[in-house]
Amino acid sequence: MAQQGVLTPQNEDFPRWYQDVVAKAELADNGPVRGTMVIRPYGYSIWEHIQSEIDQRIKAAGAQNAYFPLFIPESYLSREAEHVEGFSPELAVVTHAGGEQLTEPVVVRPTSETVIGEFMAKWVQSHRDLPLLLNQWANVVRWEMRPRMFLRTSEFLWQEGHTAHATFEDAAAYARQIHHDVYNDFIQNVLGVQVYLGIKSTSERFAGATNTMTCEGMMGDGKALQMATSHELGQNFAKAFDIKFQDESGTSAYCYTTSWGASTRLIGGLIMAHGDDNGLVVPPRLAPIQVVVLPVRDDxxxxxxxxxxxxxxxxxxIRVTTDRGRGSFGRRVTDWEIKGVPIRLEVGPRDLAExxxxxxxxxSGEKVQVRLEDVASATTNMLEEMQTAILAASRHRLSSRTADVTSVAEAAEAATAGFARLPWDLVRGEGETQLRTQAITVRCLQRADGSxxxxxxxxxLTCIVAKSY
RNA sequence: CGGGAAGUAGCGCAGCUUGGUUAGCGCGCCUGGUUUGGGACCAGGAGGCCGCGGGUUCGAAUCCCGCCUUCCCGACCA
Incomplete structure (x- = not known):
């Protein structure tokens, strides 16, 4: 029976649709302070699954978890010139505590390169201490101009990895390993999103990095979302924080460091990459609830x-839950659709008789009837099929809505509906500035073969340009 | 921070122009009953510092000033 939609249709107003999904799927509420967010239990359970999948991969890459303080002396930030310049506008600074004005204000971490750098300097003495591979799961604060639930909140949850290496090559290789084996692997195989892997142009690079790698995904409205990044920091932070080691010959040298992160923004990406007019669609491998069993009547x-x-x-x-006796069948169906549970298993007297x-x-909305004794295998198969189908759909969207063009003007036109790809030489400098006036940015640079x-x-090099979140 | 819109019950809104008894409506919520194969129905009920602060007035949801918050479009960004 046709109902008036519970959600604003995507093609009517995509941002409104997004807000509706966040609220109706019970993912999050706005917090009382501007830009803050309360993550509700269902939203948080999705985050826990994201954490667990990423954490496993980080550990497989050899990094260990640790925890560093929320408060950082303000002076730390200013030790790396580009870093402080990049972050100062969005810092939350504590000037009073314990009823007194502080002699040195402390900042609430916007990221932890500086504190961690300070401690790396203490812990690294010898080449035998390297590589030092650390990760922390934490909250960080960035006072953004324009907050959006999950995509850009004043406080957000993430993991930030920080490593120190003896050589440039070793650092570069590790940053790439994280990028491929942790981020791309998770985003593709669990989140079911196909992304472009590439490096950022100088103007889009992380403040203080010598190279920034990105995973750029395409959302349902054709806009881009940076879903994870890895940075090579060169010796910038090593010099600022005096992270030095002695090599085999007794010569002292600065380390090369990296940092890399993925945040609760991934939930925003999940919503916009797979969601439809009926709500969220959670990929089976990520879903906190993979199957909801619905009795058609209370009998x-x-x-x-x-x-x-x-x-x-x-x-x-299989992660399964049962929803019985909570209102009409139709109500329960739509509620679980909004929450994006991969499979709904309906049990009713008519089917049961057979x-x-x-x-x-x-x-897909596809419905099949299966014999009671085959339920487990049929469900397992369907979950796998759905996981594959979701990635295929994401891959199709990315390729079909990326236009190969040969001028900046054509790129600007194409970016109204999706991504545009063109030679970097046509864009760098002047073209980049010109596109920026139309809110189009260079998302990443790639080689001709996409590597x-x-x-x-x-x-x-080629570049991919688009409007972005 | 610049441009636009808006804040009235949990959510969505009307009322404001032209100030005046008790501030309404839909959904949701509670109780009872009948229901349940795609957002059920009937009956009864609860719920409001009308965003916050100040001003004008005999009287303010309504007029004026300030602030806060949210949404959209920019600049910033995971």
Whole structure:
């Protein structure tokens, strides 16, 4: 039965649709202070799954978790000139504490290169201490001009990795390893989003970095979202914080450091990459709830079957929940659709009489009937199919809405609907400035074959330009 | 921070132009009953510092000033 939508349709007003999903899927609420956000239990459970997947990959890459303080002496920031220049406008600074004015104000960390640098300097003495591979899960604060739920909040949750290496090559290789094996692997295989991997142009680079790598995803409205980044920091922070080691020959040298992060912004990316007019679509591998079992009516035989089916799925290792007796069937269906649960398993007397149940897939709307004894295997298969289909859809959107063009003017035109790709030599400098006036930015630079360049000055690079979040 | 819009019950809104008894409506919520194969229905009920502060007035949701917050478009950004 056609209903008036619960959500604003995407093509009517995409930002409004986004807000609706955040609210109706019970992901988050606005906090009382400008730009802050309360992450609700369902939203937080998605974050916990993101954390767990990324954390496993970080550990597989050899880094260890640690925790550094929220407060940083203001003077630390100013030790690295570009870093302080980049971050000062958005710092929250504590000037009073304990009822007194502080002699040195402390900043609430916007990122932790500086404090961690300070401690790396203490911990690194010898080449035997390298590489030093650290990660922390933390909150950071950046007083942004224009907050948006999950995409840009004054306080956000993330992981930030910080490493120190003996050589430029080792640092560069590790930053790339994180970029591919942690970020791209997670984003593609768990989040189901196809991204462009590339390096940032000088103007888009992280403050204090010598090279910034990015994963650029395309959202449902054709705009870009930077979903994770890895930075090579050269010796900038090593020099500012005196991170030195002695090599085999006894010569003292500065380390090369890296940093890399992914944040709760990924949830914004999840919403906008896969969501539709019925709400969120959570990829099966990420979903806190993979299957919701819905009894069509509150009836003894049906409930008994619901329990049996739920147990079968649990035994098969599927994350399953049951929703019974909470209002009408239709209501429960739409509620779980908004939350994006991959599979809805309907149990009703008619099907049951024939020994069947119905599976409904969230992304395609496809419904199939399966025999009770096959529920676990059919569900497992459908979850895998959906995971594959979601990535395929994301891949299709990215390729079909990236236009290869040959001028800045054409790029500007193409960027109204998606991404544009063109030779970097046509854009760098003048073109970049010109595109910026139309809110279009260079998202990343790639080699002609789509691989990641070593630096901006390589010959024959292409660039991808788009409007972005 | 610049340009635009808006803040009235949990959510969405009307009322404001032209100040005047008790501030309404839809959804949601509570109670009881009937329901449940795509947002159920009937009956009864609860819920308001009308964003905050000041001013004008006999009287302010309504007029004036200031501030805060949210949304949209920019500059900034994970």
């Amino acid at each position: 003894e035989a049906v409930n008994a079957a619901v329990d049996r089916v739920g147990d079968q799925l649990k035994v098969a290792g 020994g069947l149940v119905t599976l409904a897939r969230r992304d 990641m360049p070593d630096h901006e000055n390589e010959a024959n």
